[in-house]
Amino acid sequence: MPQITALALFSGGLDSILACRVVAAQGIRVVAVKFVTPFFDYELLAAPDAYRQEVFKKYGIEVLLEDLSSGYLELLHNPRHGFGKNFNPCIDCKILMLVRAQEMMAALGASFLVTGEVLGQRPMSQRRDTLRVIERDSGADRFLLRPLSAKLLPETEAEARGWIDREKLLDMNGRGRSRQIALARDLGIVDFPTPAGGCILTDPNLSPRIARIYQGNSIVSVEDITVADVRLLLTGRQFLLPGGGWLILGRNEQENARLLTMVQDGDAVLSMPVRPGPTAILRRAQAMDGPVSQAPRTAQERPVSCYEHDTQLREALQLAAALVVRFGKKIKDGSPEGNVRVTMGRETQTLTVLPLADQVFQEWILNDAEG
Numbered sequence: 001m002p003q004i005t006a007l008a009l010f011s012g013g014l015d016s017i018l019a020c021r022v023v024a025a026q027g028i029r030v031v032a033v034k035f036v037t038p039f040f041d042y043e044l045l046a047a048p049d050a051y052r053q054e055v056f057k058k059y060g061i062e063v064l065l066e067d068l069s070s071g072y073l074e075l076l077h078n079p080r081h082g083f084g085k086n087f088n089p090c091i092d093c094k095i096l097m098l099v100r101a102q103e104m105m106a107a108l109g110a111s112f113l114v115t116g117e118v119l120g121q122r123p124m125s126q127r128r129d130t131l132r133v134i135e136r137d138s139g140a141d142r143f144l145l146r147p148l149s150a151k152l153l154p155e156t157e158a159e160a161r162g163w164i165d166r167e168k169l170l171d172m173n174g175r176g177r178s179r180q181i182a183l184a185r186d187l188g189i190v191d192f193p194t195p196a197g198g199c200i201l202t203d204p205n206l207s208p209r210i211a212r213i214y215q216g217n218s219i220v221s222v223e224d225i226t227v228a229d230v231r232l233l234l235t236g237r238q239f240l241l242p243g244g245g246w247l248i249l250g251r252n253e254q255e256n257a258r259l260l261t262m263v264q265d266g267d268a269v270l271s272m273p274v275r276p277g278p279t280a281i282l283r284r285a286q287a288m289d290g291p292v293s294q295a296p297r298t299a300q301e302r303p304v305s306c307y308e309h310d311t312q313l314r315e316a317l318q319l320a321a322a323l324v325v326r327f328g329k330k331i332k333d334g335s336p337e338g339n340v341r342v343t344m345g346r347e348t349q350t351l352t353v354l355p356l357a358d359q360v361f362q363e364w365i366l367n368d369a370e371g
């Protein structure tokens with residue numbers, strides 16, 4: 001019989017490592033796919049070869065990286081199976097991964113799918129009924145093998161067709177980790193990550209700010225959220241201003257520098273030229289400017305100053321500048337006023353403003369990111 005190939009979903013956690021190894025131990029060629037989105041492990045896309053080599057060296061597993069962002073940003077609008085404790089749509093997330101994995105199967109010559117799910121390990125997505133929902137709604141059905149709990153689950157095609165010996169699969173159940181750790185030891189796997197997940201959507205500090213942006217009420221409409229917006233959302237100190245402006249302030253020099261790399265067309269960038277303080281981005285400021293914000297095609301067509309034409313934009317810039325001064329360094333015995341340089345496209349102006357009083361902006365704060 002020619003060698004059978006399986007495609008495994010690979011989170012990088014111990015369960016997914018073990019699932020790959022248990023299947024590979026039966027003579028199956030296992031190709032693993034590690035999906036990334038701006039909410040989990042996106043930074044791996046910067047050096048995919050290094051990641052592939054590291055996984056192969058540590059665990060002997062061949063892994064591919066796949067960016068799942070496009071479908072994922074849409075999924076978060078309204079996940080069919082709802083959210084977990086935070087902003088984590090775990091059931092729909094797994095369904096989407098399995099759908100994408102099935103699309104990859106033909107090119108890889110894979111005959112079935114593998115996941116490291118363990119029955120009863122997680123309250124939302126690994127109950128018996130939700131495991132069934134995931135395989136049904138993804139269309140993977142009997143072509144999905146969960147080797148760590150397979151003996152507690154119905155037989156799959158891989159077992160029925162004799163590709164896999166069911167007797168050599170496992171019957172793990174529940175939240176305990178001792179059996180996984182013992183199996184890892186038996187397989188000679190010593191260096192594996194702790195169970196704490198790297199998914200920001202489960203983070204009690206960061207997920208609420210993602211949820212707030214997805215509620216709408218800002219200049220960034222839910223349909224138009226991009227990967228770059230999500231990356232920005234996870235940086236610095238954030239505010240949703242009255243009128244819908246989305247303002248991001250750096251909290252230190254490192255974040256100020258990082259923000260400058262994240263500026264996009266249509267953003268306004270604010271900073272104080274003569275006082276230490278935050279660099280800030282007012283995202284899609286130009287979109288608050290109505291028709292005046294149309295990008296000019298020639299210098300002659302360019303409006304004198306878009307800031308002077310639109311009250312909504314002007315107000316947002318005034319508030320943004322006042323927040324920049326508020327979080328800037330105070331000058332001992334100096335005036336509390338600060339000069340803030342505002343750059344939008346090819347235009348620059350300076351606003352002189354007083355710092356905003358703390359009680360004014362409390363309700364505009366999207367909770368702080370860590371670090």
Ligand code: SF4
Pocket residue numbers: 040088089090091093094125197199200201202
């Ligand atoms: S924790 Fe995050 S990556 Fe994992 S299933 Fe849930 S939403 Fe998806």
